[in-house]
Amino acid sequence: MSDAMMAPRAKVEEKLFQNRYLVDAGRPHIKVKAHTVPSPSLMAMTTLCPAGCYTQTESGQVEVAADGCLECGTCRIVTRKTGEIEWNYPRGGFGVLYKFG
């Protein structure tokens, strides 16, 4: 299959629209700690996050927007040694609500 046939990044956001979420406004459950240069592990999250929550800013830092988070925990495990993110489960009842799972 050619790369052209592969889905563009944007499609992840479209897919997330199918899902149900109860967003805990103003209380994100994942935070990236302040940094100047992201480690390779943190950088990897910009492609590895299945919900596309991680992006690199123009100045080179990695930031997270966790509203579409699927709560898989991949970022927590990948950055466990660098300690660059703070990961908690959303408060009880908040976050993704799988209809089918």
Add this chain to the structure above:
Amino acid sequence: MGEFSKPFDAIVVGAGPSGNAAAYTMAREGLNVLQIERGEYAGSKNVQGAILYADALEKIIPEFRDEAPLERHVIEQRMWTMDDKSHTGMHYRSDDFNEEKPNRYTILRAQFDKWFSSKVKEAGALVLYETTVTELVKDLSGKVIGVRTDRQGAPIMANVVVLAEGVNGLVGQRSGLRNEVSPESVALAVKEMHFLPRETIEARFNLTGNEGVVIEAMGTITKGMTGTGFLYTNEESISVGIGCIVSDFAETNVTPNELLEAFKNHPSIKPLLAGSECKEYAAHLIPEGGYKAIPQLTGAGWIVVGDAGQFVNAVHREGSNLAMTTGRVAAETVVSLTRKREEMSAANLAEYEKRLGQTFVMKDLKKYKGIPDLLHKNKGNFFGTYPRLISQAMQTWFRVDGIDKVSKEKSIFRNFRETRTLWGMMGDAFKLVRAWR
């Protein structure tokens, strides 16, 4: 939560298959059980392929078939090795699987877990939803005596805490009961739910009534990473997904979404999904480290079940049955200690591990203890070279083009030898046999 002044016999953290099995078994035996689940309902945070193995549930709720939300019973298993344009399949279909008490079912976890949770409540356990356990409470000797949650109030006390908190297992890890999961021993899987009319599914997969088909696939679909793809038929939907080891993913630039899109667009998969409507996109981690990755399972006042204990047989794609079995066995251990009025000490709870050793759970995980390392270290061959070679051999063999069969045989063997060398193949075969035993 000051209202719970008297300690519970047991607190169960999590309402997935292992937690529900544990809570149900203890409550049915008359223990005073509190179960705490962070989701709005049981299943709202849970993701699985999903196949339910009847045997493990039958040992807990023998009459489950009368009431559990089941999709289709599996009559056909397709194992595919794939390259970019083909699949070579081993299919097993038998009318024997159309039995009075079928052996395997496809299920939708959000619905199934909700049902299982209702049984836990019927059995007499108290279930708190929308509540996240934040930490364990220990006494001065280090014994676990209760939990704190994200709700206001005093800690909730219990004689024993059953940790059924899943693969991420924050509570146990943060309390120092076990190490953080390593990226090499866990797979990230993404999955979509595709809806189609049931007649379409039945016609497309050659099914009648509630019969179902499952496809497990490996090969170039994971782009050199250790992983597998799957496609399961539900009543009016198809679950399609793909998963790879997290450390492999981290080394590539392929996004999980792209990998799933490529799998869905593979010429062998695409027609099976044609015209369907996707209604959910999910992701979850699967513990795949096997026997060697199992953490400490018991200690003073605590016991670990399900994914939190790495109880997944990755070779056979089994997990929920190991979860339910570990949940049940842990519960039986706690029930027996409670009845004998024995301490929930580390020494007494170790009985759980002894009992588990007698079950298929530990026997199977032990049998395959070398497989995760083998596949991971030889991923280029097992997930790339061999699938390509097999496809090329099949094509050479089946294409009729005027070339005689002896020449075809020679060209197939030459291709294997040149690509992988005789020593390489013998080594792989030897390693595989040794790891399989």
